[in-house]
Amino acid sequence: QITLKESGPTLVKPTQTLTLTCTVSGFSLSTYGVGVGWIRQPPGKALEWLAHIHWNNDKRYRPSLKNRLTITKDTSKNQVVLTMTNMDPVDTATYYCAHTGARYDFHFDYWGQGTLVTVSS
Amino acid sequence: QSALTQPPSASGSPGQSVTISCTGTSSDIGDYNYVSWYRQHPGKAPKLMIYEVNKRPSGVPDRFSGSKSGNTASLTVSGLQAEDEADYYCSSYAGSSPWVFGGGTKLTVL
Numbered sequence: 695q696i697t698l699k700e701s702g703p704t705l706v707k708p709t710q711t712l713t714l715t716c717t718v719s720g721f722s723l724s725t726y727g728v729g730v731g732w733i734r735q736p737p738g739k740a741l742e743w744l745a746h747i748h749w750n751n752d753k754r755y756r757p758s759l760k761n762r763l764t765i766t767k768d769t770s771k772n773q774v775v776l777t778m779t780n781m782d783p784v785d786t787a788t789y790y791c792a793h794t795g796a797r798y799d800f801h802f803d804y805w806g807q808g809t810l811v812t813v814s815s
Numbered sequence: 816q817s818a819l820t821q822p823p824s825a826s827g828s829p830g831q832s833v834t835i836s837c838t839g840t841s842s843d844i845g846d847y848n849y850v851s852w853y854r855q856h857p858g859k860a861p862k863l864m865i866y867e868v869n870k871r872p873s874g875v876p877d878r879f880s881g882s883k884s885g886n887t888a889s890l891t892v893s894g895l896q897a898e899d900e901a902d903y904y905c906s907s908y909a910g911s912s913p914w915v916f917g918g919g920t921k922l923t924v925l
Contacts, residue, residue: 731914740818741853741861741904743914757912790860800908801851801866808860 696720698730698791698806705812706781712811716774716791723769724749727797730774732765734787735808742787745776746794783813819844819905819917826923832893835920837905838886843915845886849908852881852890855919856901864903865890892922900924 702714714732721728731746745765746754755763764777774791788810792802820838827833837844837852844850850868853861863872865881868888878893888907892899905917 733914733916740919741906741916743906743916746913754911754913799866800847800849800913801863801906802853802861803863803866803872805860805862 696793696804698793698804700789700791700806700809702789702809702811704810705814707815708782708813710781712776712778712781712785714776714778714789714791714809714811716776716806718772718774718791718793721793723767723772723774727795727799729794729799730767731792731794731802732774732776733790733792733802734785735790736784736787739787744778744789747774748797781813785811786813787811817915819907819915821903821905821917821920823918824921824923826925827892827895828925829895829897831895832891833895833922834889834891835903835905835922837888837890837907837917839888839907839909839915840886843886843907843909844883844888846910847908848883850881850883850888851906852879853904853906854899854901855904861904895924897924 729748732744747765762779767774788808790808791806793804852865855861868883869881909915
């Protein structure tokens with residue numbers, strides 16, 4: 695049974711760096727083809743893809759946020775970490791991590807419950 | 816990377832069918848058969864309903880179907896049920912920046 699769970703701060707101040715952790719179970723981050731992505735959703739707004747990391751450490755970023763994002767994985771801990779620098783109130787959103795199952799899968803078949811991050815001084 | 820275009824709302828009565836469109840460009844929907852659809856109930860995480868244009872994950876009823884023509888993809892929900900009332904998002908592969916989502920459609924079951 696594949697599960698993902700996001701964790702991190704619920705409140706960050708403007709200009710601070712956000713660090714979110716996605717802890718996964720039911721699969722290995724080193725299994726061929728597997729990937730984990732981060733998607734966010736501002737309150738009342740649409741989903742927005744942020745970053746993705748594959749089993750082979752191939753990483754992709756949303757172009758408009760590339761300079762602020764870093765995605766890494768720790769296979770031994772079953773964790774994927776997303777950092778976002780220079781946080782702004784417009785970054786207030788629910789942040790989800792989600793699983794992709796194969797090398798050329800471009801859909802997210804399992805999602806975490808999400809974690810709401812508020813950016814405010 | 817522009818968002819895909821969806822109608823903000825759609826509606827239908829129980830038992831009826833409703834179709835939600837998702838318009839992209841020749842760089843995303845038009846060029847790849849990697850369109851997916853997600854259903855999201857309020858306060859919940861999205862759930863995959865359709866992938867690769869018209870494939871259903873295990874457990875998703877065959878009332879849900881997908882199609883694509885040119886730069887536009889569509890999700891059809893047949894035999895509408897109360898539980899289908901939710902927000903629906905389309906997504907497409909878009910090349911080097913792989914994922915683009917639509918703006919979402921709120922489906923109301925009248």
